[in-house]
Amino acid sequence: MIDLHMHSTESDGQYKPSELVLMAKKKNLSYIALTDHDTIAGLYECELYARENGIRFLRGIEISVKGNRELHILGYGVDPESQSLLMLCDEFVKQRGLRAQRILDYLDAKGVHITLEQVMRHSSSGSVGRPHVAQALVEVRAVTTVREAFELYLGTPEFDKIERPKPEPGKGISAILNSGGIAILAHPALLKIDNATLEKLVYQLVVDAGLGGIECYYSTHTKEQTEYYLSLAKKFGLVVSGGSDFHGEKVKANIALGTGCDGMLSITEDMVSRELLDMAK
Ligand code: AMP
Ligand code: ZN
Ligand code: FE
Ligand code: FE
Secondary structure, three states: OOEEEEEEOOOOOOOOOOHHHHHHHHHHOOOEEOOOOOOOOOOHHHHHHHHHHOOOOEEEEEEOOOOOOOOOOEOOOOOOOOOOHHHHHHHHHHHHHHHHHHHHHHHHHOOOOOOOOHHHHHOOOHHHHHHHHHHHHHHHHOOOOHHHHHHHOOHHHHHHHHOOOOOOOOHHHHHHHHOOOEEEEEEEHHHHHOOHHHHHHHHHHHHHHHEHHHHHHHHOOOOHHHHHHHHHHHHOOEEEEEEEEOOOOOOOOOOOOOEOOOEEEEHHHHHOOOHHHHHOO
């Protein structure tokens, strides 16, 4: 079993990189990748622990780019010392900080009052993500679950108006390629677009920007979706990747490490492209 998509406390995950490695070991995973949102800060710790525990480690990142609300590009095999990647990440942290205040004002206007301190209690890295706000909303009982926080406040069209500026997809992909990595379209089903539109988007990202693969196996993809994404990868000669997007049960309930396809299927080495696994340390 493998898992090439998970988040740590360096972004909006519940567990530290070292804790993720121990959980992966318990589940007997042979390969893992840490793919924190917009940061490579956890890679060193994760790689160290993975090596100590005999797990092959793929350096990763997940970058949010302009366009669809859930348009995320995964980077694998990135160099943690890459200046262009580090500069992009610095900008992300800054924009997330500015957005945090806008989110508090937006909630205030809706009669929901939380403080930055209450939000930051859920972030140990200092980077603020929507899940940290969601957990603060649960804590003050403005909502009962993280999911409800997204449904009512953080995942709405109205929220898009206060969303942070994101780089063009080409810029995000370039930063990944310049750091020696491969760029993969994350969780295509979350884009909620029809297959023809998706195919056009993938084609454009491949030709214009150098996209190299698709995350075909993902915890919430259905069997039909998985098969379609595999056919798309084949059609364009793209690398196939797979991961759960594990964040910890407090952040995203019902997602287990190492699972794809409705959460029912274990992702195994033979499902993803060899050239991807060969980038592991
Ligand atoms: P941000 O990068 O701060 O905009 O937050 C993005 C993260 O929010 C995603 O990667 C998910 O972890 C989380 N997220 C987005 N939509 C939902 C949702 N409907 N329910 C729970 N978590 C969500
Ligand atoms: Zn996340
Ligand atoms: Fe994502
Ligand atoms: Fe993710």
